[in-house]
Structures are given as C-alpha cells and as structure tokens.
Amino acid sequence: MIAQRIFAPISKLFLDQPLAHKGLIAIAVPLICFLIALASVFLADRESRQAENYVRVTLAIQSDILELHALLAEAASGVRGFLLTGNEAFLAPFNKASAELPGVLAGMRPRIRDSEQLARLDAMEPLVNQKLKGLSALRDAGGQFGQAARDDIRKTLVENKALLDTLRTKIDEMRAREDFLLAVRTGEADAIRDRSQWITLFGALFGLLGGVSAIMLMSNGIVRRVASLQKAAYKLASGQELGSIPAARDEVGELAKALQEASHLLKAREDALRESEERFRLLVDGVHDYGIFGLDEAGHVVSWNVGAERITGYGAQEAIGTHFSKFYPENTRQTHPAQELAQAVAFGRVEDEGWRIRKDGDPFWANVVVTALKDEHGNSRGFSKITRDMTDRKKAEEALQAARREAERASQAKSEFLSRMSHELRTPLNSILGFGQILEMDTEDPDAQLSVKQILTAGRHLLSLIDEVLDIARIEAGRMELSLDTIDVGGLLAEAMALARPLAEARNIDLHLDDRQLGQIFTAADRRRLLQVLLNLLSNAIKFNRPGGEVRIVGRIDGPQMLTIDICDTGSGISSDGVGRLFQPFERLGKDRNATEGTGLGLALSRHLMEAMGGGLELVETSPQGTRFSVRLPIGIDNGALEDVPPMQVTALGASDNKLANVLCIEDNPQSLSLIENVMTRHFGCDVMPAMLGELGLALAMQHRPDLILLDLDLPDMSGLDVLQRLRSDAKTRAIPVIVISADATEASRQKALAAEATTYLTKPLDLRLFMKTVEDIACN
Secondary structure, eight states: OHHHHHHHHHHHHHHTSOHHHHHHHHHHHHHHHHHHHHHHHHHHHHHHHHHHHHHHHHHHHHHHHHHHHHHHHHHHHHHHHHHHHOOGGGGHHHHHHHHHHHHHHHHHHHHOOOHHHHHHHHHHHHHHHHHHHHHHHHHHHTTOOSHHHHHHHHHHHHHHHHHHHHHHHHHHHHHHHHHHHHHHHHHHHHHHHHHHHHHHHHHHHHHHHHHHHHHHHHIIIIIHHHHHHHHHHHHHHTTOOOOOOOOOSSHHHHHHHHHHHHHHHHHHHHHHHHHHHHHHHHHHHHOOSEEEEEEOTTSBBOOOOHHHHHHHOOOHHHHTTSBGGGGSOTTTTTTHHHHHHHHHHHHSEEEEEEEEEOTTSOEEEEEEEEEEEEOTTSOEEEEEEEEEEOHHHHHHHHHHHHHHHHHHHHHHHHHHHHHHHHHHHHHHHHHHHHHHHHHHHHOOOHHHHHHHHHHHHHHHHHHHHHHHHHHHHHHHHTOOOOOEEEEEHHHHHHHHHHHHHHHHHHTTOEEEEEOTTTOSOEEEEEHHHHHHHHHHHHHHHHHTSOTTOEEEEEEEEOSSSEEEEEEEEOSOOOOHHHHHTTTSTTOOTTTTTOOOOOOSOHHHHHHHHHHHTTOEEEEEEEETTEEEEEEEEEEEOOOSOOOOOOOOOOOOOOOOOOOOOEEEEEOSOHHHHHHHHHHIIIIIOOEEEEESSHHHHHHHHHHHOOSEEEEOSBOSSSBHHHHHHHHHHSTTTTTSOEEEEESOOOHHHHHHHHHTTOSEEEESSOOHHHHHHHHHHHHHO
C-alpha cells in the first residue's frame, strides 16, 4: 500500500510528461544509477590505490633507511681498513657513501609524510654530514706517524664511534616508526579494499534497480498505451466508432485524443458524404438541359438523370442496363460508340458532335463529352457521359452558312458587275478618247484643237470618275488590291511635285518641298496608290488656293514607327459645316465657291487607300489663312532592291520604221477595232487583220503568223486568257508578242494575263502615245 501510494503520483507525473522527456527519463535513470555505481567503484579503487601507495612509500622509506645505515657502516669499515693497511682500495665504500648519501637523504624527504619521521630526518642529516667529515679526517690522518698522530686518530675514532652509535639509534627509531606506519597503512588498505567490494556490489544492485524502474515506466507509460492505440486504429480503419481512451497530456495522449476526434470527424464526414451524394443525385436529376449518365467499362448505362430522359425520351427503367450505342444512328452505331470509349481511355476525355436518335426516331444534333473515370490507383471505373441537345444551334449555324453563301454569291455578283461595268464604260470611252487623240494629232486649226482638247478633258474626267467609283466599291467590298513595296519617300514626293507643277504654274501657285527632317527614309506602300493620294491632295491645294498663293509639302518623323507628310495651302479654309462632310463620298465642298471640276470622291477614296496601307489621312487644321492635311505612313526598311521609278515621260514619235508588216487584232468591239486599225495603219503602215471571235483569231494566227497580236480579254465565244494560253502552247505562235488590251483595269486581271505570258497589258481607254510607244518598243526588239 505504501509503495502504491508512493509510485502512483510518480507514475501519473511520468504519464503527463512529453515523449521526449519520457525517453530522456527512461534513459537517464539507469544511466545515472550506472554512473553512481561507477563513481563509487572509482572512488573506492582510488582510495585502495592510495592506501597501497602509502604502503609502497613506507616500504621505500624503510629501504632508504637500510641503505643509509649500510652506506655509513661500509664507509666506516673502509676507512678503518685503510688506516690499518694503508691500501686506498678500502676507501671505495667511503667514496661511494660520500657520493650517494646526500641523494639518499634528498630522496627520503619527499616520501616522508609523518611529522615525527621528518623531525628525526632533520636531526639525522647533520649527524650524517658530521660522520662523513670525521671519516674524511681519519682518511687524511692515515699517512701520518708518531705518537701525536696516533693519539689524534684514536680520539677521532672514539668520537666517530659515539656519533655512529647515535646515528644507529636514530635509524632504529625511524625503522621502528616505519614498521608501525606500515602495519597501520596495510590495515587501512585492507579495509578500503573490503569497502570497495561492498560499494561495487551495492552500485550494481542500484543500477539494476534503475534499469528495472525505467522498464516499468516505459511499459506503463508508453508500450501498453501504444498497444491500446493500435487496437483503436484498427477499429478506426474498419469504420467502428472508438470508445473512451484514458486521457493524458503527452503525445500519446494527444494522439489518442486525435484518434477520437478523427473517429468523430470521419463519422461526420460519412454523414456529410451521404448527404452530398444525395444532393448530387438530386442535382443531376434536376438538370434538364444536359443528359448526364454513367457507363460501365463495356458501355452499358448504369445511371440516368431527368435531362437524359428529356433529351432522348427514354426513362431510367428503359435506359439502365442497355448499351449507349442505341442512341446512335444505324450508319454509325457499330463503330462510333466504340471509338469514343477508346479515345476517352487513351486521352482521358473526348468531345464530339453529331446526330443522335431519340426514342421516337427523330434525329437531334448532340454535343457529347465522354470522360474516363479512374480510382486513386488508376484503375478504370467506367465512364461519364454528358449530352446536350444542340439542334437549335445546328439549325442556326446552317442558316448562317446559307446566309454566308448567299452573301458570297452577292459579293461575287457585285465583283462581276464591277468588272462588267468597267468593261462596258471603258469600251466606249476607248473610242471617244482614242479618236479624240487622233484628231488632236491630225488637226492644226487652233479652234479645232481647243474643241478636241475639251473632248479629251471631259473624257479623261469621266474615266477618272469611273476609276474612283470602282475603287470605292472595291474598298467597301474588301477587294481592293494593293501591291505593297518599299518606297523612297523623298523620291516619291519629288515625283508628285513634278507632276503637279504644271497645274500650279497655270494658276500662279508656288510649290515648296521641305523633306529635310525625313532624310533618306522608306515606307511600305502601293506606289501608284500613294502617288494618287498625294496628287489628289496637291490638286485640291492648288485648285482651292487663292491667286498667287502657296502650297507647301513638309515631311517629318512622327514617333519611332510613323512618318507624316503635311500638305499646307494658303486658301480660304473649310467651313465648320463642311468639315463634317469632308470625307464623305460625292461631297464637293468647293462647288458653291467656284466652278472647280471634281467628283467628290477624292478625299474619301484617299482616306480609304491610306488606311488600307496601314496609315491615315486627316484634316489637321483649317482657317481663313489656309488648310493643312496630314498623311501618315509606317516607316519601312530599305530592302536593298529599291529602284528609282521616274515619272512616265511620253516623247513625240517620229515616222515608223515599218518593222511590223502584219498585225492580228482580236477585238469584238467595232469602234475599238476601227481605232486600232486607224492607229496601226497611219502610224506604223502595217496591215491589220481583224478577228471578232477567239477561234477565228487562233485560226488566223496559225495561218498567217503575224508579227504582233493585239488581244482583248472579253470575247463572245471564249475568254481572251484561253486564247493566250493556246497561243503560248503552240510552237508556231509561241514566240509572237501579244499585247493584251482590256477594259478590265483590275490588278488581278493584269497579273493573270502576265502569268499567262502576255508581253504587256494595256487598259482601255487607250493612251495612244503610250500604246504607240509600247508597239514601237516591241517592233525594235
């Protein structure tokens, strides 16, 4: 009972300690007991060794006393032998004693710990020295003779004898004292040795007791409780709720508390999981827009929601257990479902759209997502499939595609209309301007020349109007064709100035170019279109300027990637009402102020062209003192392949050198054919063979092999491109130069003709000077 009362608080205190402290205590208790026992044995052993050392010291002192006595006795005997015989060999013991006695006395002093012995040693040391002096005196008197000498020797011998007796008495006292001390110290050593044995025994028992105590503490405090926790863990793993576990404040107790909390938490989570699964089931069943159902590994339906029932028409009783391929059309039922499952296994997820079949046989367009389900170990657990009815969207897409196709057809019709309108408008203009140019060259009467000039001016204005209308239509249709190239901005500005200078001089307007800020800089643009924009702006600045006014072109860098060209005039400016209508097609803001001709398309077309080339055109400022427009262009990089393109110069032609004898003209328009015959006959003096059909032209080309063929693209029986291809495919006509003359001024038609190996491409209405220059160049080559 007493032991239990003592041990119970200790055990409770030990249980509440952390595991680190428990381990430290379990290790420290036997270790401390062992150290105590070891220290006890060490102390006992040290005392035993000390006692034994005292015994050894006593024996050493006794040995020194005996040696002291022996040396003195041998020294006295030797001196007496020397006195009797006179032989110095008897002095060897004396000499040895004289040399060793001081060392013996010096060695004895540190060994002696007893005060009585030290006192005796202090008394003996002068007597030993005196004895050695007496023996030394006898030795010195040994060589003298006479009665006086003998009396001195006798006296000395008597004194030495008395001194030696005293020394012997002292030595005997020391020997007796050392014998006593030896007996005492030997007894003490025996007692210490016996005590050491008992201490060692008790130390071993104490260490054993400490080890047993540590084992009991570990067993009660850790091992049994860990075993109890193991059983609790097994229960927890099997899903059983844990009972009460004794509480403690150490880690094992905290672990037991955590296990109990985990048991409660798992129970709560199981309840929450059941509730979540029920909510999820209700959620899935409540989704009406999506069909959500599960499949096993073979593809059989294992779960079915209300949305799937709404989409397919099958109830859960009808669907569960059947293979999901029943929802596919007959033509894909055998292959498509298996492919979807295989792709889901390979990639984890597959999405597809296609036709599916409802219960009543009606098709519907479905978006399907099949996902492979796997457990935490990567094992297959079947598939989930989500189906959405996309029939309405499919119908909307089909309607949109139909509308797109209709829009594309309308766009194609518009393009064909533009091409036809270009051809139909340019063809009569070809005759008007062509014969007008012939009249201009033939007429010498000044009044007649003025009339012809008016005809040509009006015709060219009409041609410009046609070109601008077609350009606006192309831009709005997204079919504007641009040929972007790297252009030297300074060279292009100089060319624009040169072309606009005659108009400025006619109106007494000064032109100034300031491109110092630009230096040698390049831009990426369509050269012809950019020149068209600059000329339009310069023309407006000149036409709407005051008499004797000024037009300035200033080039400047506007940021790291853009450059700006300012066109400034000194006109009367633009009204606030006119600014809002400035870039609208067919708006001529100057028509109320003067009779300046124009179409109202120039600025609108120019802005569209600049935006198509990645730049811009804007009105920066206007006032009664003048107006400033700015053209913005992206800065380009010189590609090393730029060539200066000089303005077209048409020189006056002299008489024909008549190298062309026979020319074939394939043209269906009589007026255009008559114009060409007139020019070729009068200027080149050659025969012109007319052909208004493509097949006829091919036959004439094969038969006569003309020196030159003039070909229109729009023929009644076949395309002019087909005629050109057949000419180039035949060895007889392959080398004949072919000039295409067409009313189709689009870049695409020009490129097609050149790709078909046309020698050159000219557009109607013909510029007769350019036409004659082209024919002359071909004739010379």
